[in-house]
Amino acid sequence: MKENPNGKVNRLVLSGYYGYRNSGDEAVLLSILTALEQASKTKGVAIEPIVLSGDPAWTEKQYGVRAMPRMGVGNIRAALRGSDGLISGGGSLLQDATGLGSIPYYLGVMEIARWCGKPAFVYAQGIGPVNRALFRPWIARAMRKAAYASVRDAESAELLARFGVPHDRIDVVPDPVMGLPLPPAADDADPRSASSAPAGASGDAFGGAGAAAVAASPADEPPIVGVSVRFWRGDRADLDRAAAALAALAGRRSVRLRMLPFHHGSDEDASRYVMERLGRLGAQAELAPAHEAPQAMLREVDRCALMFGMRLHSLIYAANREVPLLGLSYDPKIDQFLGRLGEQPIGTTEALDPEAFAERAASLLDHPGQWRAAKADAIHRLKAEAVRPAERIVEFLINRAISSQSR
Numbered sequence: 001m002k003e004n005p006n007g008k009v010n011r012l013v014l015s016g017y018y019g020y021r022n023s024g025d026e027a028v029l030l031s032i033l034t035a036l037e038q039a040s041k042t043k044g045v046a047i048e049p050i051v052l053s054g055d056p057a058w059t060e061k062q063y064g065v066r067a068m069p070r071m072g073v074g075n076i077r078a079a080l081r082g083s084d085g086l087i088s089g090g091g092s093l094l095q096d097a098t099g100l101g102s103i104p105y106y107l108g109v110m111e112i113a114r115w116c117g118k119p120a121f122v123y124a125q126g127i128g129p130v131n132r133a134l135f136r137p138w139i140a141r142a143m144r145k146a147a148y149a150s151v152r153d154a155e156s157a158e159l160l161a162r163f164g165v166p167h168d169r170i171d172v173v174p175d176p177v178m179g180l181p182l183p184p185a186a187d188d189a190d191p192r193s194a195s196s197a198p199a200g201a202s203g204d205a206f207g208g209a210g211a212a213a214v215a216a217s218p219a220d221e222p223p224i225v226g227v228s229v230r231f232w233r234g235d236r237a238d239l240d241r242a243a244a245a246l247a248a249l250a251g252r253r254s255v256r257l258r259m260l261p262f263h264h265g266s267d268e269d270a271s272r273y274v275m276e277r278l279g280r281l282g283a284q285a286e287l288a289p290a291h292e293a294p295q296a297m298l299r300e301v302d303r304c305a306l307m308f309g310m311r312l313h314s315l316i317y318a319a320n321r322e323v324p325l326l327g328l329s330y331d332p333k334i335d336q337f338l339g340r341l342g343e344q345p346i347g348t349t350e351a352l353d354p355e356a357f358a359e360r361a362a363s364l365l366d367h368p369g370q371w372r373a374a375k376a377d378a379i380h381r382l383k384a385e386a387v388r389p390a391e392r393i394v395e396f397l398i399n400r401a402i403s404s405q406s407r
Contacts (some may be wrong), residue, residue: 009046010397011120013037015109019070023262024177024313026062027294028090032123033063033392050079052109056212059287062292076112084397086113089123092333094139096132103135110142111313119147119396123389124176125398126333127156130163138165147396150389152176153336167348171388175337177316179386180380182297182302196247219227222254223365226323227285228262228314229270234364238349239270242328243277245347245357246308250283252358253365257285260300262311264290306364308346312337319379324364324371328352328362341378 040047056067069075093106110120130200140163143149150171151157157170232238261267261385268290275285293298298317307318307325310334318325327338329345346357364371
């Protein structure tokens with residue numbers, strides 16, 4: 001480790017949708033914490049994260065970091081006053097598709113940081129949709145005033161450009177979860193899944209996952225097809241079509257359908273809905289635990305021979321582990337991520353052809369090596385770029401310390 005250039009602990013407040021046991025958002029948090037730790041060790045900078053959380057006690061227990069309540073101006077101001085900066089992100093924070101509160105809240109946290117004289121860093125956020133014009137100038141202002149701003153796809157950068165943010169102000173990087181490593185098997189063992197899931201082989205964050213899937217599914221056992229679904233349409237027609245597609249695959253060949261809920265409660269209910277429909281169609285599926293530890297779910301995906309996902313982070317997990325994937329699009333962010341891999345959705349919440357799905361899924365199960373070979377360069381590039389925001393933030397802290405010492 002290099003000598004600490006500023007001789008102090010740099011406290012960084014992390015703002016996002018944390019503490020709600022959503023596997024995707026928790027994976028984003030763990031990925032950022034891991035990337036910051038790696039970057040700070042490389043540069044010899046001491047960093048202490050402070051997470052704004054919906055459940056501070058749970059967050060502290062889960063990650064071994066300080067956490068404070070995410071609501072209340074007083075709580076946020078107290079966290080920021082004793083800090084050296086704010087990290088906003090990642091995730092789809094600046095959007096108004098899920099309600100009117102998200103954009104004002106996250107921009108408000110960034111504004112409080114400015115009131116406290118602290119730099120704000122935007123970390124691999126997905127911007128939009130922003131349907132209400134009144135939000136757009138405020139988002140542009142926040143991005144222009146940020147000490148560093150990065151987004152997780154080119155479409156987010158283009159949207160910011162339309163809001164008036166110069167291209168050179170925005171760094172386009174992958175979702176942080178592309179850089180999440182897979183720990184040794186003992187680190188994330190979950191006794192709840194020991195009897196229902198075969199043991200997978202461990203590997204590093206940049207290794208291929210083909211061996212893990214093979215180890216998990218011997219030649220005389222059917223390959224595991226991971227399935228991530230969520231509620232979207234009110235009439236559930238999208239989930240009915242997903243069940244029909246999975247049943248078509250199961251009718252073609254022997255597979256082990258394993259539902260992977262990425263959000264406690266709602267995704268478990270959506271998974272049970274699909275399982276019930278599968279039963280009517282003569283197919284069966286099993287339900288995995290809704291793991292609280294992101295890397296436990298990453299290992300679930302690592303055991304799969306194929307991933308069929310609605311949740312964005314189910315697809316990112318699969319790409320991380322080089323597991324062939326098929327995405328069902330309910331939001332442009334799905335299309336945007338798949339596009340970075342040179343892929344398109346197999347269907348949408350409006351249309352999904354069961355036979356076309358089954359044919360493509362069977363082909364991926366029969367020839368996984370071809371898929372991995374075709375996607376290897378893109379996946380490795382995404383993994384390498386995923387840690388760039390952490391490196392830029394650490395460099396900012398170093399340069400600020402050097403500038404302060406030279407005065």
